[in-house]
Amino acid sequence: MTVNLTPTQLLVGIGVLLALFMVWRYSARKARRAADAARASARVVSLAGRVLFTGAGFMGVQWLVITHVHNPTLALVVLGVPDMIAAFVLTRVLTVTSVDSTTHRRGGGRR
Numbered sequence: 001m002t003v004n005l006t007p008t009q010l011l012v013g014i015g016v017l018l019a020l021f022m023v024w025r026y027s028a029r030k031a032r033r034a035a036d037a038a039r040a041s042a043r044v045v046s047l048a049g050r051v052l053f054t055g056a057g058f059m060g061v062q063w064l065v066i067t068h069v070h071n072p073t074l075a076l077v078v079l080g081v082p083d084m085i086a087a088f089v090l091t092r093v094l095t096v097t098s099v100d101s102t103t104h105r106r107g108g109g110r111r
Contacts, residue, residue, distance in 0.1 A: 058082040061078060062079060062082070065078040066078075066079075
């Protein structure tokens with residue numbers, strides 16, 4: 001069985017395949033961008049949930065110690081330890097340890 005195609009039919013077939021390939025690539029890129037955006041928003045929500053849960057835990061322990069224990073040293077420790085943890089975390093977050101530059105090249109000079 002032989003297939004006789006004219007040059008026009010061959011060009012149309014290649015054009016259709018190329019168009020399908022371009023649509024597939026576009027949809028794959030769009031899906032990847034949507035997935036990246038969903039992951040980024042999920043990270044924010046997850047981080048917010050962990051922060052709220054930890055904050056509620058600290059607050060609950062502090063409330064219990066302040067209302068039920070009449071030892072001033074224990075109250076100072078219970079109030080001071082979360083402050084020290086928060087200060088440590090904030091100091092680490094806000095401290096710049098290195099400067100990364102994507103435009104800096106090894107060996108200097110222009111290329």
